[in-house]
Amino acid sequence: MINPWRGKQSTPVRSWAGPVAALLVSITLLALPDRVCHTIGSVLEYSVFAPYRYAVGWGQGSLAARLEVRRLSKLETTAGLDQMQMQEVSEENRRLRRLLGLRRRAADILIPATVVSRERGRGGDVLLVETDAAETIRTGSPVIVPEGLLGSVVSQDGTRLRVRCLTNPQTTASVLDQRTRDEGILRGALRDRDRLVILDVPVQADWQVGDRVITSGLGDVFPRGLLVGTVEQVEREATGPLERAWVRPAASPSRAEEVFVLLPGAAGTGDRPDWFPSDPEPALSTLQLDDGRGLTFGLAPSP
Amino acid sequence: MIQGLRIAVAVFVVLVAQGTWVPRISWLGWQPDLLLGVVFFVSLKKGLHWGVWTGFIIGLLVDIEQPERLGLHSLAYVLSAFGIERWSKNFDRSSPIVVGILFFLIALGTETIRGFALSESLLQWLIGIFRWYLPGALYTLLWVGGTSWILSRVFGWKDWVLHAT
Numbered sequence: 529m530i531n532p533w534r535g536k537q538s539t540p541v542r543s544w545a546g547p548v549a550a551l552l553v554s555i556t557l558l559a560l561p562d563r564v565c566h567t568i569g570s571v572l573e574y575s576v577f578a579p580y581r582y583a584v585g586w587g588q589g590s591l592a593a594r595l596e597v598r599r600l601s602k603l604e605t606t607a608g609l610d611q612m613q614m615q616e617v618s619e620e621n622r623r624l625r626r627l628l629g630l631r632r633r634a635a636d637i638l639i640p641a642t643v644v645s646r647e648r649g650r651g652g653d654v655l656l657v658e659t660d661a662a663e664t665i666r667t668g669s670p671v672i673v674p675e676g677l678l679g680s681v682v683s684q685d686g687t688r689l690r691v692r693c694l695t696n697p698q699t700t701a702s703v704l705d706q707r708t709r710d711e712g713i714l715r716g717a718l719r720d721r722d723r724l725v726i727l728d729v730p731v732q733a734d735w736q737v738g739d740r741v742i743t744s745g746l747g748d749v750f751p752r753g754l755l756v757g758t759v760e761q762v763e764r765e766a767t768g769p770l771e772r773a774w775v776r777p778a779a780s781p782s783r784a785e786e787v788f789v790l791l792p793g794a795a796g797t798g799d800r801p802d803w804f805p806s807d808p809e810p811a812l813s814t815l816q817l818d819d820g821r822g823l824t825f826g827l828a829p830s831p
Numbered sequence: 832m833i834q835g836l837r838i839a840v841a842v843f844v845v846l847v848a849q850g851t852w853v854p855r856i857s858w859l860g861w862q863p864d865l866l867l868g869v870v871f872f873v874s875l876k877k878g879l880h881w882g883v884w885t886g887f888i889i890g891l892l893v894d895i896e897q898p899e900r901l902g903l904h905s906l907a908y909v910l911s912a913f914g915i916e917r918w919s920k921n922f923d924r925s926s927p928i929v930v931g932i933l934f935f936l937i938a939l940g941t942e943t944i945r946g947f948a949l950s951e952s953l954l955q956w957l958i959g960i961f962r963w964y965l966p967g968a969l970y971t972l973l974w975v976g977g978t979s980w981i982l983s984r985v986f987g988w989k990d991w992v993l994h995a996t
Contacts, residue, residue, distance in 0.1 A: 547883040551909050554887065557894075557902025558948070569898030577892055580846065 626674040627786060638672075638788040639665060641689065646781065652696030652716060653781045655679070659789065662687045668749050670790045676755035676778030677701075677743060678787060689789070693781040694724055694756065702746040703756055708734045711744055714756065714775065724757060724775040728765075735762050735773040751790070838873055838881070842889060845869050856974070861967045863974035866893065867941055870908050871934055871975075874915040875924065882912035900948070907944045911937050931976055938968035 557565065627640075645656035655678075659665070662684060669681045671691045679693035692699050697716040703726065704711055710733040712726035729735060739759040745752025761774040845865045853865060866889050874882025886908025893904040914937055922929045942964035950956035 543880075546880050547909070547913065550883045550887040551906070551913070554890070554902045554906035554909050558900075558906055560901070562899045565901040566898040569895040569901050572891060573895045577895060580843070580892060 623786070627788075637791040639791060641671075641787050641789055643784050643787060644688070648721075648781075652698055653679075653693035653721070654682075654696065655691040655693060655781055655784065655787070657689050657691055657787055657789075658687050659689065660687065662689060664791065665689060665789050670750050670754065671787050672754060672790055673779045673784050673787050675780070676757065677750065678779040678781065678784060680749055681789060691787070694777055694779070695721060695781060701750055701756065702744040703741050704744045705733075705735055705759070706740040706742050707736075708739070710734060711746075712773065714741070717774070720774070722777075723760065724777055726773040726775065727770075729762075729771040729773055731764075731769050731771055733771070735759055735771070737761065741775050751792075838869075838877070838885065841873075842869055842885065846889070846892065858970065859966070860963065861970040863971045864938065864941070864967075865971075865975060865978075867908065867911065867938055867971060868934075868975035868978070870911055871915060871937060872979075874912045875919055875930070879912065879916040882915060883909050886912045903945060903948050907941045910944060911941045914940060931972060934975065935968055935972045938971045939964060942967050 557568070560568070639659055639661045641657040641659035643655050644658050647654040647656070655671075657671070665681060665684065667681055667683065671678045671680060677694060679691045679696070679699060681689050682692045683690040693716075694701065694714070695716045697718050700713055700715045702711065703714045710729075712729055712733075712735075714724050714726050717723050717725040726735070726741075737759050741756045741759060743750040743752060743754040743756060755778050757775040757777040759773050760776040762771055763774070764771055845868070849865050853863060856863065870882060870886040870889060873885045887905045890903075890905030890908040891901075894901045915933070918933060918936070922933060924930060943960060946959045946964050947956050950959055
């Protein structure tokens, strides 16, 4: 018999020895325990078959897998970026929609301003806001956000306005219980900076937890009907037949980013619509541009 | 030496193909086994020794991907090489049809051996013959036969393909 490798004569036993050996080795490998098989596989993988493995890119390192991983990685990165942009746009959209909604409810002129600084020191909550139409604004003008009344302008320096918030103990405002129409004087609380307090409430008055508190319109600072907050607690004064009502403010100075300075409308302030966000909004067609100071909104003109 | 180099190149090319684009032509869970094609043609062309050791090495390359089954593919390809050696002597190896039928039987045998080791029960293995191994062998025959036909027609590699002798 001819030797298959060298072409020389070979005995039948020798000619079958190689193939039978391969067969026996295969069967032996198949019968070995898993732990031994793993060891042998690792040794072969990183020694004899290393060039093959490297060239072929076996398994996860294969060309197809690499291309797939690269494609998926790119897809994931793109999707992540898209998601981040979507979240940002969505948040901006939500905020602007609320602002637009507030604008449509107002009959007065709203001057937009951006919060550039917040102070919460011993003097109380003060915001520094910036606007392009500062020349039209006078000291004492109310400042509002979509949630409700935020405070009032106390000073002006160029395009920057200093806004004293309702939570500032120096701020006072005449308010009403929207349900009972009971009046009171509201101010920032000294001991609880996140709440407002109405002092010297007569015991005959009916202030209850959950009542909405709005501005009464008395005085020259705040127009009637601006939402201030909701009654959170009513307690009896230590001395005398009086009570005090604690109010949770609707607008938070720490969350305000864009605010509006409220100016009286050109047509007067006699017949204003309600200010509350829950009220139905006028049609979008009632939007009117004013002379550049901002956007004026009102009821649709009658034909 | 030259022939050995050609076999090594062929093995290398088919290994690359099997690891890269072949999984993409999988159909209904059936995937052609081009490596068996290499073992088959090496066995026909070079004889038992070459076929057995080529199948053994290729089988080990496949097996190191799943070390817990180390030796399974080697055994299957080695047995295939034995089968080719045994059966090919009794048929007309110059006829493409005969070679094709032989290849199909070898592919079915290889799939069945592998399936026997991987099946959890005898019933599962018997069902697998009709569900997986038979169609898989046919699918392998289609691809290997088609590739061989293209190679023989386009490149004139008749000594490598169906006219293996």
